[in-house]
Amino acid sequence: MNNNKYILIIGFLALLPLLFASCEKAFMEDEAGADPETVFDEVWTFADRHYSFFREKGVDWDAIYDQYREKVRPDMSQVDLFDLCAAMLYELRDGHVNLVSSFDRSRYWDWFLDSPENFYYSIVQRYYMQDRQRYIGPLQFVKLERDVFYVYYGSFANAISESNLNILINTLNSAGGRPGLIIDVRNNGGGSPDNARDIASRFTGERRFAGTNYIKNGPGHEDFRAEEVYIRPHDGPRFDGKVVVLTNRKSYSATTYFAQYMKVLPHVTLVGDATGGGGGIPAFRDLPNGWMLRLSSSRFLDPDGNSIEPGVEPHITLHLSPESIKQGRDDILEEALEILR
């Protein structure tokens, strides 16, 4: 083989990667355009196919399309387009629906803005925990009175381990007497419902039906697959004493699931305000112009067939009075103490 052939072969081989690299997009579909009409249509279509509460909330999504689509102009600015899409999504009245751009985040916060706060961490910290708490993973744990223990869990996004729960339950079980536990999930904005289920499994000795999860499985507004959810007793340490769960309207998303999981257990009492809801687990879409869209794509019904999207009602509804707040007194926590004494 002479040198020219070597050069030809080597040259061909060297060009081969470039050839592949340059033509690969020929084997791939084009990206969607980023013009206002395309972006608007993608927002509407993704919601149309994935959103889970159209019927429950009585939303006529086709009518909303007609109402907003005519306002889309090819030359409208990104800010105007964002505001238009945000207004359309606001019609869904859902805290899990967000449109995110580099300059704003659309939101629906009415689920807690019209409700009393019902929780002041500083009051709990100064007048109840008094810096005596232990940090067991994401949990703040303290003994408030004889036989009464208190746990504050601020976010279900902070994963709780088996070890954390073992320590907590073993401490309760070895306390002697008839210990009771207060689990405070007020202002807990959510996280993973798996954490919620893991915790609930420590407070039941038998399998309990908690509700039915309906997960979207098709483009139709009522295309769902039903999945029954049970709280199963954990194999490890469990606590069978009295438990009081404190909630407020800012107990959202996974915390609403947690409230529902605990509500079906016989020795558990929910005290405070209804949770904020957020009963739909979100789906996600990256939009062609760089925005991101998130919306609910499932729904959860309790054993009586009621949706938890508006929130889980407590057994005892209670609000903090302005006088109590001034005095550094947490009425909801005091009610829990009274139940457990």
Add this chain to the structure above:
Amino acid sequence: MKNMDFCIFGSVFKSNAMKKSRHSALKTVFSRRLGLMAFLSIYLSFYNGFQASASQDTAVNDCSFRRDDRGHLRATYLSDMPDKLTYLKIDQGFSKGLLFDQKMSNLHYGGPGGVLSFALHRRAPSHISEWHFARGTFHYSRPHHENSLVYNFSGGTRYVHLRRLDPRGPFRFYAGAQVDLTGDFRIIPAMGNSFLFANAVGSLQPRMDISYPLLLFNREWHFDFSMAASLIGYNLGFPEYGTSYRIGEDGGSTLQNLESFLTHPGNTAQINSGIFYRHSFGNEYNPNWFRIGYNWDYFRMDSNHNLRLYNVRHQFVLELYFLLN
């Protein structure tokens, strides 16, 4: 190892016997290497504790000179190797990925990544087989607007078996098939959640390899080309709706029934191709060798509701082959 050192003895004996050979080049090689080989053989014999056995005579008698790819006799260390050689193969490299998953968005995601694979490579004059028992890639990909990112992991296993079609010419043609099982995971952390899109495909892929010797930089290299394409397979993946396993601040996890279907050329195109140069480490006496090369992997699959997944990877790899036995 026992066979190796006795084969070297055998080569020495044969080099003396070959003085009348018409292959002058061969004699030159032996005269230069004789001292080294004698030293090596003595050393290796010490290393093995002179554990001579009845196999010694056999090994000596079985040693023969290899006719190389150009038809020349070569007294190389490799020529004394047994017919079937097993190597530990370690692939590593960097890559560039291009991803388009319509369940996720209508955007192309591109970015750098890496590849790492461990395999057992077995070769004989008549066939090659290879088992990638652990194979993984990672890509860190972004769309053009760069507001989001995708962590794209894939991992799996692959078994390759190739038969040599033309055992005599300088070109070596191999044909066979590979069975590939690959799981691909695409995670987008966004808005306090992590959204997971995933699928796993097991497929049977006819494969063809070509090998050709080449002189480059005054050294003998081998150019290898391989191509495989999926014929039939089975996909198991998250469907479009209610699918994502979500971990994060406001989300949770839910898992819809997995979607599954047979893959075939009508709904799936999966092509693995590569070009490589291989050479032994150091000189031809070294039984270990390496390949440097380029892989182009193309994957396209249609799933339900006409949503498509494309995953294209350019991989620049260094493959190391270490002789096991």
